[in-house]
Amino acid sequence: MEFCAFFRRPVWCFWLIVVFLGLFVTQGSFASETLNLTILHMNDPHAHYVPKKEKESAMGGFGKALTVMNQVRAANAEQGKETLTFMAGDLLTGTPFSAVFKGSLGVELMNVMGFTAMAVGNHEFDYGQENLMKNLLPKMGFPLLSANIRTSKGDRVFEASITKKFPKSDTRVIIFGLTTKDTPVTTHPRNVEGLIFEDPIKAAKEIVKDTADSDLVIALTHIGVDQDVKLAEAVPEIDVIVGGHTHTNLPQPLKVGNTLIVQADAYSEYVGKLDLEVSGGNVVKYHGELMALGPDIKEDPQITAIIEEHQKVFGPEMRRPIGKAEIFLDGSKRSVRSDRTTNLGSILSYLMAEYAKTDVALINGGSIRESINEGPITLMDIYTVLPFSNIVVKMTLSGEELRSVLQRSVELEPGSGGKLQIHGIDYSVGNGAVKIASVGGKPFKPSSEYSVAISDFLAAGGDGYAVFKENGRNRFNYEKQVSELFIDFVQTGQPITAAGIEKLK
Structure with a gap:
């Protein structure tokens, strides 16, 4: 009775109401202003949908990736956290799955995996604009983003950005895409005729003009980690950059100013995970990691079933040994680039x-x-090594033009796809300059004319080798693909040995 009478006094009732309303407002503000968000991300799978066999273990692949993604999503749902899932480009090209299905299998798998959005990568164009725009894009259950690709008339080709809102937060999440401006020289030039690849930084600045300080701004990029750093420095309004293109393994987010940069290696070996606590559009707390898709992770059965159904198209012929290697044949990225x-x-x-x-x-x-590992070689192995339909092109260059080609190769950064594998030239590099001693076993002369075999990709100026396109003379296009030459070589009946390779030099 006395307790109740105490609280019936007007002054105490007033303060009780004030305290109650204060708690209510504080809790309501927290719910509306704080966003707990997880970003799951992959990049550059290059059609590596199935696990890679490492001795007795199976590593990577989309089946394992979805298992990990679903585990994170389920845990987030229980904790009241939101989840977004991104692909930072280059779904296509790298295995027979891409050569046969030209990206349609990858799109089907991504739809099942529940991706929020994907950036346009340079290799999305490898089978031409018509394949991308008419075959793949209509099948995508997610937006394909790029703010810096336009037609010659200035029209955007893809969606530039999307906006996400969540019920328990007032924060708008703005996601926009960017594509490397080097695309015209990293895919066959004919694949991007009529398209203009603008400066990504310029495009990003245009996008952020329409954002507010209270927004969380995410750039989904396929421009490479060095360019991501420059982007973060030039456009500090970006809170997070989810990147691709350079196949960079970033175990922890790279922080430039207040911008976080993440990238998850390549070939479906990892799923990146970035946990964010966002208040008023600012990241106040974060934790990032790469989750390795190791042998202990089970494959999602739905993904496995879809892949197995598509594998029937290959048939037993693709898996039949056609030759044998008695040594390891090194085609690793680090070595060939x-x-x-x-x-x-x-x-x-x-x-x-x-x-x-x-x-x-x-x-x-x-x-x-x-x-290619030591042991039997199958057609599947060869098309995995050489997934591009490159034909052989013959042309003539002067000695000085040939030297300039080697000079460009040497000056490219390690890891660049333009680094050349070479037959018939004995050369050295001193103080950064290429000096050719002989060509075809004969003393080199800058004024002499030399016959050169290259791919049609290089002949069209691919990887920036304009000299082939502009200066190549007596050009002849063969119908034979490089992969076909290798198949013929493998199935001669003779095993590939170190001594045999030495005789080819």
């Missing part, structure tokens, strides 16, 4: 020179996508 010609590069460039009867053969390291 360096200034050293590997044993696999030696074979391929020799076969091109032998077929076209040329003094020299050059093949860009970016066209070689995998190694």
